[in-house]
Amino acid sequence: MQHKLLKVHPADNVIVALQNFQPGEQVDFEGQTYNLPIGVGVKHKFVTEDLQTGDSVIMYGVLVGKATQPIKRGEPITTFNLKHDADQYGIEKKQPYTWHQPDVSAWHNRTFMGYHRADGMVGTANYWLVVPLVFCENRNILILKDAFERELGYAQSEIYREQVHEMLQLYKVGEIDRVHKMEAFLDPSMVRTLDEPQVKRPFSNIDGIKFLTHEMGCGGTRQDSEALCGLFAGFINNPNVAGVTVLSLGCQHTQTSMLVDEVRRRNPKFNKPMLIFEQQDGTEYAMLTNAIRETFLGLIEANKLERKPAPLSSLTIGLKCGGSDGFSGLSANPAIGHLSDILVTLGAKTVLAEFPELNGVEQELINRSVSDEKALKFIHLMQDYSAKAEAVGSGFDMNPSPGNIRDGLITDAIKSAGAAKKGGTAPVADVLNYTEPATVPGLNLLCTPGNDVEATTGMAGSGTNIILFTTGLGTPTGNPICPVVKISTNTALLRRMPDVIDFDSGPIIEGEETIEQNAEELLEYVIRLASGEVKTKAQQLGQDDFIPWKRGVSL
Template sequence: MKKLIKVNPADNVIVALTDLVQGDRVEFEGNTVILATDVKAKHKISEHDLNIGDSIFMYGVLVGKATQFIQKGEVLTTLNVRHQSEKVTHKTGTLPWTAPNISKWEDKTFMGYHREDGQVGTANVWLFFPLVFCENKNIEKLKEVFENELLPKKQDDYQMLLRSLMGNDEVEAPKPTDGRPELNNIEVKFITHAGGCGGIRQDSEVLAKLLAGYVNNPNVAGATVLSLGCQNLQIDIFKKVLKDINPNFNKEILIYEQQQMGTVDHMLRTIIKDSYSAILKANAIERKPAPLSKLVVGLECGGSDGFSGISANPALGVVSDIMVALGGKTILAEFPELCGVEQELMNRCVDEEKANKFLSLMKAFEKSVVDAGSGFDMNPSPGNIKDGLITDAMKSAGASKKGGAAPISDVLDYAEYASKPGLNLLNTPGNDAECTTGLVGSGATVVLFTTGLGTPMGNPIAPVVKISSNTHLAQKMSDIIDVDAGDVISGTKTIAEVGENIIDYIIEVASGRTTTKADLLQQDDFIPWKRGVSL
């Protein structure tokens, strides 16, 4: 196994692939590197002596400045390096792209749920949600009722553990299911949130777009929507946004307004009867073959480490480029983790309008962060830093590899729905749950989520596939990892091979033949991004 790697020939830092100690002599690219300090795997060492103020390059881009003299072979830390990125003002050119060979994938299909508007889902979900947080309690009651009756009963190991500790080993027998219709083609999911009123009107409008995006997502067969009546996010606002997203929308939507219906008992009884009838009809929809171009793939990372940008993220780049070449859609999110690579991304935009929109959204986002007393340079978490990502630009340069090299066909603000084939950039925060929530609201039917440290989360309506950057994580947290990209680090597989393995896995998940670990753990996270203040 190699001990060191340089990501780009233009870099002046080298990445340790294994733990090294001071004094170790490592042969690297025809030279002998003598370690000036101990260095843990995933961390970076300087290839040359660096003076104060010298630029530090990784992935071929500026990722930091030296704050003190750094000896050749010395480990880079937050004590001797600070965040620095290139200043960008406009699109300066157009980057060429050679599409990958897709002959292996052109005739492949997945078994999906075809909607009348031409979209194809990887799941078939009946979704319950409120327009305002005041209805969360009613959603939770409906969740209890439907899950108790519709979901398969099984004993909870943690509940059994507590019972044994309490000296009560009696187990409630499963309820009989004889005579009940089998709901094999439909899932019933529930989401709640803290928005819809009490904040600025713009937050309610964005929430309306997000919820409309969920209903329009082809993974959803239909929805039951609860409204109080007096909130900012009015029913007519939601309906208008839904029509704006899809003028030909024709799924069944059941909407109930509590202040018009009277008692909670009357409303819940009506909702249960109507929704059950609609769920039975949605259950009649069956999977049929669809080309891979009908997939919409969200690209995200969370709990990243120093190997994420070397193994898992570039493997997603392979997936993205193949999907784009097939005519599908991919969506790259997390704008704070694109800081430092703006010029490359602008030059990949198909036109100047898209490039300017991207830069405008980036600047507005960064200004809001600075106005709040912070900055993008504070994006790396303690876990990121501990595992080798010491500046935001360094983290971003690796994170952007998830988007491959294809041209950027569109740039979307949060809750805008993806309509153009190709690679789309979506303005979201780096927060894992807010990002995933946004990706699915913009139409992602499956989300690829890379992680180096392990992140336990999912989504109510779209499968979230977890890809580990290193084999140690895949083995340690096997209950949350679906695909191991650590073979790239060990040298047993190439980035292209791991990327193709991920596509094979996506096909199985999208066809319902494989269930992601997040879905097995029922990790249904839904957290909208709130950008305004509470009033």
């Protein structure tokens, strides 16, 4: 009988179960027979040799943990017998690195239909932003959101409101039993209905008006205010954004002058409309009336821009994972890693974030850095981040969530080694601190937390115009200005959550496709998405997540 097993790297002393095995089963793999005394769940790993307390566990060819008690051959690794551990790293250990570029001849002349900006960047979408410099303006932002979205056709479907209305009518006539019997399940095939405009959209070349809210801007540290201005400056400069309306109270830490300076510092050629309104200059009514008028006029101008062909080298693609499982590092992550290598070879930019999820593979990334300067910056950011976490009694080893652990990611090093596969094998062209713009073609490392929304928010702030997001457990995460493509690591997830998942890498696990084949299919989808031919499920659901990182400890 052919058992579904996988050894990721020749040096590994664990084998991954691609199916469930019952206690007492015998399995054959690469000429060896293993007795599984207590069974092994799908996505989990069992050891290939007897281990003693303190012995190393190797996966992906790197140290991922140390045994805390003896583990017999064929027994699974668990949180009870394994603790996180990772190899030390440093610039003194840097080794020469040779990269073998993939064959990209099939993609050389491919283009996408994008929005060409005056500064030379190309957007995959055309959004108008409305942002508050301080939380005091959140209410006014929501007032503008209701007014613009309803009248211009960008509001979400009324389906759920209609469900409540129907239940209310039944309640009024005393038919509570009928409410209990109402079918609560919404057919996933109706997802597109959720995105249908309530009125015909008059601005056909504007993909949406995005209204952001947050809880920052005053009362925190000046560093937080500066970081917030830097983040907004990144969003405003993002090639997917046509213009911005800014609401300010007037007295807050995040002054409008700080925002303008940050925008200009990132892009001296900046020439997009930036409309700024301060409430303390007069009445709320006057401010909102002026904001509505000027924003509407800005939309008229932004709508004049049309999609035109652009080379794939104009793309900036974010690489992210969340709700990860034991298959993430085996299917979806290496698939988008190969896609990244293709785009890097073509001259595009890719951005790998989540520094807590690079724990254990630092030396590999140091070796891949194009210069000692880049490597040292990466080391500094990693060590500084780790030290801040440890200073408050936390650490990168606390990164895996209960869901991660339940589905096979026992230590942070196991999770990280699989997460790093999203970066492919290309050299590290640049290393970015939070909110720094990605300007160098190639693979960029961006310092963000692993937190899904803080990371995707940071990526958009650094200029990504599409984010590839792998998930094994499922998450609805989206972004206001960057389409987020949800890629399932296993086909069971696609079947369970078809209203969330855009693309399936499960065929890799099933042996139906290679990593390369799956990556190339995904790239075709990305080109269609970049051209506005399709929408992600997160876009259809109106999933516009935005959480600034306050630079405290967030893993």
